[in-house]
Amino acid sequence: MQQDIERILISRERIALRVHELAEQIMADHSGSTGEITLVPILTGAIVFCADLMRQLSLRMRIGLLTVSSYPGASLRTQGSNLLSQQLGDLRGRHVLLIDDILDSGGTLKLVVPVLQSMAPASVKTCVLVRKDRAVAREVHVDYLGFEIPDEFIVGYGLDYDNYYRNLPDIVTLRKSALEPR
């Protein structure tokens, strides 16, 4: 796995610092009214980010789950976003924070935000760790953003290639030799 890494784009130390800052911002915005929040990580890519972020949030919280597939198998570009499953519970009157790993074409957020909004929540906000430097990505509203990166294919910290590399602690690019289906 280590030999497949081309370069580290965002180190685990920078990620940890930024996750802490995002958590401070989220807490400042949610400590009023009910002081409660429902986190909805988009599976599978957002699991690592969500696991780190939620432990920095001292708010009363629930978790809902959504599974979206956009890069099935060995894809390097979005194949269109599909909602595969949802386990959201009752969101009526709740403050929802949707969490995703990366904003690329924006297709995922455009698919999912209306699904959440249709469930009569008190609010829906979005938190994305990484946004690619693309015009289409910048057009999509995000409430909390971790990093902006060049338009490159990345893995690690939850992000995969063919469902591998999610456990790498840093966000990295892969060598060409690793980007061939095996």
Ligand code: 5GP
């Ligand atoms: P969008 O729907 O905005 O095009 O893309 C969002 C989803 O596509 C992300 O949640 C992620 O699953 C996948 N994705 C987009 N860019 C990348 C990338 O560079 N690497 C990986 N591993 N997945 C990506």
Ligand code: MG
């Ligand atoms: Mg995803």
